[in-house]
Amino acid sequence: MAEKLKRTILLIVKYIGLFHVAKFFYRKRIRILCYHGFSLRNEEQFAPGLFIKPEILDQRMKFLRDKGFNVITLDEAYEAVSTNNIADNSVVITIDDGFYSTYLKALPIFKKYNLPVTLYLTSYYFDKKCPIYPLTVDYMFWNTSKRQVNLANLGYKELANYTNVITHADDTVIYSEEVFELGLKMENNEQRIDLLRKLGEELDQDYDDLNESRILNLMNKKELKECVDSGMDIELHTHRHRFPNDSVIAEQEIIDNKQLINPYLKKPMSHFCYPSGIWVSELWPVLDKQNIKTSTTCDNGLITPETPYHAWSRFLDSARISQLNFESELYGFNEFTRKIRGN
Numbered sequence: 001m002a003e004k005l006k007r008t009i010l011l012i013v014k015y016i017g018l019f020h021v022a023k024f025f026y027r028k029r030i031r032i033l034c035y036h037g038f039s040l041r042n043e044e045q046f047a048p049g050l051f052i053k054p055e056i057l058d059q060r061m062k063f064l065r066d067k068g069f070n071v072i073t074l075d076e077a078y079e080a081v082s083t084n085n086i087a088d089n090s091v092v093i094t095i096d097d098g099f100y101s102t103y104l105k106a107l108p109i110f111k112k113y114n115l116p117v118t119l120y121l122t123s124y125y126f127d128k129k130c131p132i133y134p135l136t137v138d139y140m141f142w143n144t145s146k147r148q149v150n151l152a153n154l155g156y157k158e159l160a161n162y163t164n165v166i167t168h169a170d171d172t173v174i175y176s177e178e179v180f181e182l183g184l185k186m187e188n189n190e191q192r193i194d195l196l197r198k199l200g201e202e203l204d205q206d207y208d209d210l211n212e213s214r215i216l217n218l219m220n221k222k223e224l225k226e227c228v229d230s231g232m233d234i235e236l237h238t239h240r241h242r243f244p245n246d247s248v249i250a251e252q253e254i255i256d257n258k259q260l261i262n263p264y265l266k267k268p269m270s271h272f273c274y275p276s277g278i279w280v281s282e283l284w285p286v287l288d289k290q291n292i293k294t295s296t297t298c299d300n301g302l303i304t305p306e307t308p309y310h311a312w313s314r315f316l317d318s319a320r321i322s323q324l325n326f327e328s329e330l331y332g333f334n335e336f337t338r339k340i341r342g343n
Contacts, residue, residue, distance in 0.1 A: 007322070007324060010324050010325070010328050010333075011324065013328075013333060014324070014327070014328075018333060019327065019328065019331040019333055020331065022331050022332035022333040022335070022336050023089065023330075023331040023332050025332060025336075026302060026331075026332030026335055026336075027088040027089050027332075028086045028088065028304075029086065029302035029303060029304050029332070029335070030072075030077050030080070030081070030086060030090045030091070030092060030302060030303035030304075031069075031089075031090070031091045031092070031302055031303075031315065031329070031330060031332075032077075032091075032092045032094060032296060032303065032312060032313065032314040032315065033060075033091065033092070033093050033094065033314065033315055033317055034094050034095075034096065034296070034298060034314040034315060034316045034317065035052065035057070035093075035094070035095045035096070035106070035317055035318075036050040036051065036095065036096050036097055036099065036318070037050055037051040037052075037097070037099040037101050037102070037215075038051065038052060038053070038054045038057060038099070038101040038102065038104075038105040038106045039051050039052065039053050039054065039101070039105075039215075039319075040100075040101050040104070040105070040213060040214070040215045041213060041215050042143075043101075043215055043216075044318075044319035045319075046138075046139055046142050046143065047135075047138075048318060048319035048320045049316070049318050049319075049320055050318060051318065051319060052317065052318050052319050053319065054101075054105040054106070054109065056319070056323075057105075057106060057109055058109050058112075059323065060317065060323075060326060061109055061110065061112075061113045061115060062113065063323075063326070063327065063330075064091060064113070064115065064330070065113050065115070067330075068089070069089050069090075069091045069330065070087050070088060070089050070090045070091065071090075071091045071092070071093060071115045071116060072087070072090050072091070072092060072116065073092070073116045073118070073233060074092055074094070074118045074233060074235065074271050074294065075233070075271075075293075076090075077090065077092050077294075077303070078271075078293050078294055078309075081303060081304075081305050081307070081309075082305075084305045086304075086305075091330070092118065093110070093115060093116070093117040093118065094117070094118045094119075094120060094273065094296060094314065095117060095118070095119045095120070096119075096120050096122075096237060096273055097120070097121070097122050097218065097237065097241070098119055098120075098121040098122060098126060098218045098219050098224075098237075099216075099217070099218060099219070100214040100215075100217045100218060100219050100223070101214075101215070102119060102219065102227070103219045103223040103224075103226065103227055107226070107227055107230060107232065110230075110232070111230060116231065116233065117232055117233070118232070118233040118234075118235055118271065119227065119232055119233070119234050119235070120235050120236065120237035120271075120272075120273035120296075121218075121224070121234050121235070121236075121237055121257075121261055122218070122237040122238055122239065122240075122241045122257070122275070123237075123238075123239045123256065123257045123260040123261055124239050124240045124241070125217070125218045126218050126219070126220075126224070126260065126261070127218075127219075127220045127221050127224075128189070128217075128218070129211070129217075130189065130193055130211060130217065131196075131210060131211055131214075131215075131216035131217050132216050132217070132218070133180075133183055133189075133192050133196070134180055134183075135216045136196055136210065136216050137176050137179050137180050137183070137196070137199065138176050138180075139205075139210070139216060140196070140199055140200055140203045140205040140210075141167055141175065141176045141203065143203075143205060144167055144203040144204055144205055145204065146167055146203060146204055147166065147167060147168060148164060148165065148166055148167065149165050149167055149202050149203060150162075150163050150164065150165070150202065151163070151165055151175065151178075151179070151202065153198075153202055154195070154198045154199060154202060155198065156182060156195075158178070158182050159178060159179070159182065162175060162178065167203070179195070179199060182195065183195050183196075193207075221264060224261075224264055225264060228264065228265060228266060233271075234261065234264075234265050234269060235269045235270070235271040235272065235273065236254060236257050236258065236261075236269045236270075236271065236272040236273065236292065237257065237272070237273050237275065238253040238254060238256075238257050238275050239252075239253050239256035239257045239260065240253065240256075241275045241276075242275055243274055243275050243278065243279070243283070245280055245282065245283065247283060247285070247286050250283050250286050251286045251289065251290065254272070254286070254287075254290050254292075255290075257269075258290075270291060270292060270293050271292065271293055271294050271295070271296075272287060272290075272292045272294070272295040272296070272310075273295070273296045274295060274296070274297055274298075276298070277297050277298025277299065279295070279297055279310075279311065281308075281310070281311070284308075284310045287310050292310075293309065294309050294310070294312050295309065295310040295311065295312065296312045296313075296314050297311060297312065297313055297314065298314060298316055299311075299313045299314070300313055300314075300315060300329075300334070300338060301313030301335065301338065302332065302335050315329045315334075
């Protein structure tokens with residue numbers, strides 16, 4: 001009911017012209033869009049906050065072009081903010097992680113509309129012929145049609161007590177977390193793949209098919225090169241997709257990310273994205289030490305010259321976001337409502 005009321009209000013606001021009023025009022029602020037993955041199968045149903053259908057992405061990019069938004073690079077945004085010279089209705093497009101679908105589905109759309117885009121590429125699963133372990137565990141539990149399974153069949157003593165697991169119940173997440181934690185304790189990725197195979201057998205999920213589909217895999221070196229050659233800007237997103245509140249570990253994550261990805265790029269990475277959008281200002285000295293120009297969060301908001309460089313907000317677009325809400329954000333009306341609420 002609340003979502004239906006919100007949609008009705010936005011429709012009224014749009015058709016009486018307040019979207020355009022907001023667009024004019026906030027024209028000197030930068031909008032930063034955030035994407036993650038682009039569905040190859042049913043990923044937008046599995047994780048609607050992370051994935052979006054390619055055809056919806058196409059619709060979004062067409063909207064940006066047709067409505068005259070000024071899509072700029074992250075470096076151009078940094079320069080504009082630094083000089084207090086922000087062009088009207090500027091937008092930056094960013095993508096996190098580096099899923100294979102970014103190369104396969106999103107890149108052709110950005111080329112179609114001739115739009116610059118930044119990819120924050122995490123490096124541990126880059127160029128690995130396997131899916132991301134935590135996501136795969138969750139996906140297998142979500143995608144199975146079996147109602148009850150015996151995790152003790154996997155042969156690990158840590159799961160010996162999980163004999164009658166109801167897969168589609170409120171506490172399913174508890175079981176998937178047990179498997180997830182078990183994998184984290186393993187010595188290498190090969191052991192985790194073996195665990196995923198066994199889990200797949202118990203859940204009637206074909207690990208090899210899932211791996212070959214690459215719906216939860218990152219791109220490889222060849223695909224990264226094609227992205228770079230097409231003009232995609234590649235930036236920092238840590239090695240293991242973590243940025244703990246420990247300056248030594250946090251800095252090593254950035255160093256490892258640089259060492260693995262920079263050799264494939266035309267210029268060194270100098271912008272950063274917080275994994276999962278989690279950030280603390282206490283780690284900003286680490287970012288400064290690594291000569292990072294900007295750091296983006298997953299907090300909503302528009303960028304002004306007063307916005308701290310290591311706390312740039314973004315709007316997370318995904319399957320959860322309607323076209324109307326997307327337009328409300330781009331025009332600036334969502335920013336107006338945030339200010340009214342004091343956010």
